[in-house]
Amino acid sequence: MNLVVIGAQWGDEGKGKVVDYLSERADVTVRFSGGANAGHTIVRGDRVYKLHLVPSGIITPEKTVILGSGMVIDPEALFAELRELTNQGVLWEGRVLVSDRAHVVLPAYRKLDVELDRQRADPIGTTGRGIGIAYSKKAMRDGYRIIDILEQQVFDTIDPADRGFLEQYREPLADMVIDVQRYMELKGSKAVLLEGAQGALLDPDLGTYPYVSSGCSAAAGASIGSGIGPRAIDRVVGVFKAYSTRVGNGPFPTEFHADRDGRLIAHIREIGNEYGVTTGRPRRCGYLDLVALRYICRSNSIDSLALTHLDVYDTLDEVKLCVAYDIGQASVETFPASRTALDDAQPVTRKFPGWKTSLSGVTRFETLPQQARDYIAFIEQYTGVPVDIISVGADREQTIVRRDPWIQS
Ligand code: GDP
Ligand code: IMO
Ligand code: MG
Numbered sequence: 582m583n584l585v586v587i588g589a590q591w592g593d594e595g596k597g598k599v600v601d602y603l604s605e606r607a608d609v610t611v612r613f614s615g616g617a618n619a620g621h622t623i624v625r626g627d628r629v630y631k632l633h634l635v636p637s638g639i640i641t642p643e644k645t646v647i648l649g650s651g652m653v654i655d656p657e658a659l660f661a662e663l664r665e666l667t668n669q670g671v672l673w674e675g676r677v678l679v680s681d682r683a684h685v686v687l688p689a690y691r692k693l694d695v696e697l698d699r700q701r702a703d704p705i706g707t708t709g710r711g712i713g714i715a716y717s718k719k720a721m722r723d724g725y726r727i728i729d730i731l732e733q734q735v736f737d738t739i740d741p742a743d744r745g746f747l748e749q750y751r752e753p754l755a756d757m758v759i760d761v762q763r764y765m766e767l768k769g770s771k772a773v774l775l776e777g778a779q780g781a782l783l784d785p786d787l788g789t790y791p792y793v794s795s796g797c798s799a800a801a802g803a804s805i806g807s808g809i810g811p812r813a814i815d816r817v818v819g820v821f822k823a824y825s826t827r828v829g830n831g832p833f834p835t836e837f838h839a840d841r842d843g844r845l846i847a848h849i850r851e852i853g854n855e856y857g858v859t860t861g862r863p864r865r866c867g868y869l870d871l872v873a874l875r876y877i878c879r880s881n882s883i884d885s886l887a888l889t890h891l892d893v894y895d896t897l898d899e900v901k902l903c904v905a906y907d908i909g910q911a912s913v914e915t916f917p918a919s920r921t922a923l924d925d926a927q928p929v930t931r932k933f934p935g936w937k938t939s940l941s942g943v944t945r946f947e948t949l950p951q952q953a954r955d956y957i958a959f960i961e962q963y964t965g966v967p968v969d970i971i972s973v974g975a976d977r978e979q980t981i982v983r984r985d986p987w988i989q990s
Pocket of ligand 2: 592619621708709779792795829879
């Protein structure tokens with residue numbers, strides 16, 4: 582079975598935690614998009630792992646992970662991350678493989694990324710990791726793939742300064758590089774977990790363009806970004822938070838505003854620890870946006886939802902979510918492409934009573950307070966997709982599984 586996990590909002594939904602949890606049953610985990618712009622956190626007891634390029638299946642002992650063809654890989658960042666894993670006692674040698682078709686991020690791309698964003702009249706607020714530059718070079722057919730730095734003939738055509746930088750990584754990379762499709766065939770991989778990065782609202786086609794990233798973070802990217810045919814994808818899991826967050830600029834219809842929402846911003850940011858894993862920037866916070874979530878469920882064939890951060894709402898008297906936008910005189914329940922419409926959109930919210938009790942120790946759906954179950958039931962009814970996994974804390978153990986996505990009904 583081939584199972585895809587994507588972010589169903591603007592990133593940081595808790596994909597790392599969900600992928601780590603599901604990787605136990607996988608033969609191999611493949612990251613299919615993005616680069617070191619991602620920051621995926623895994624918490625197991627007192628151990629916290631922060632991954633940027635290495636797929637989140639790596640923490641599960643003995644499992645193989647692959648950096649897929651749709652990724653853009655900064656070799657300096659990759660080997661720094663692997664050193665950090667060694668320091669944390671993770672035995673990764675022989676378990677981390679890299680697609681020969683993935684693209685390379687060079688140091689100059691990082692500088693250019695920062696400069697270009699600074700020059701924009703309305704900056705995107707990129708992570709400065711050279712991601713947009715690498716994907717642009719790829720689209721312009723001026724980029725380098727991992728295979729290119731291993732083949733002497735092609736390597737010799739690379740700019741001497743870049744060659745100087747890349748030389749040190751050629752040997753260590755040579756041991757890790759594979760043709761993903763052939764690898765899967767030879768190994769007869771039966772349970773493949775496909776890990777997305779960013780979120781579908783940051784996808785350049787589906788998301789809030791131009792305030793998006795450049796890799797294909799939608800479920801459709803799982804196929805092309807890993808080398809598995811689209812019909813071989815069996816199931817898509819969308820991860821979303823009980824509220825919404827966004828790092829960087831761009832439309833965010835349900836963002837909290839001090840005048841309307843009082844102390845909610847500070848409250849959610851502190852309790853949810855809403856600071857970026859990659860850049861440390863405070864994340865913008867807002868209500869759960871069901872208009873956007875339903876759009877993402879439908880445009881990504883999401884079969885199964887994983888709701889995270891439900892515990893962050895534990896102390897609130899009431900919990901609100903957005904069911905429509907007021908745009909001018911119109912009430913809208915579909916997610917607009919127009920930037921101005923999204924900027925003008927006022928959330929129409931629906932209130933639910935809070936549960937006012939800690940969920941952090943709950944392990945079964947049946948023991949969640951009725952108020953929390955009502956909130957979940959409403960999300961399912963609105964989106965038409967079952968909430969199969971509920972996360973009530975950062976730790977791996979704080980996970981309620983109602984239906985196992987690996988078991989097809
Ligand atoms: P990702 O990019 O989607 O993998 O998510 P990040 O790791 O960037 O951000 C999610 C943050 O929330 C991390 O610090 C996680 O440890 C934490 N987290 C994940 N699930 C939960 C949850 O259910 N409750 C709380 N309170 N924190 C969570
Ligand atoms: P994970 O995988 C949240 C955002 C940046 C910026 C925009 C473009 O941890 O969910 P880029 O550097 O990619 O060109 O920046 O996308 N962004 C993310 N936001 N989580 C991420 O990844 C992100 N990756 C990029 O903040 O607004
Ligand atoms: Mg993240």
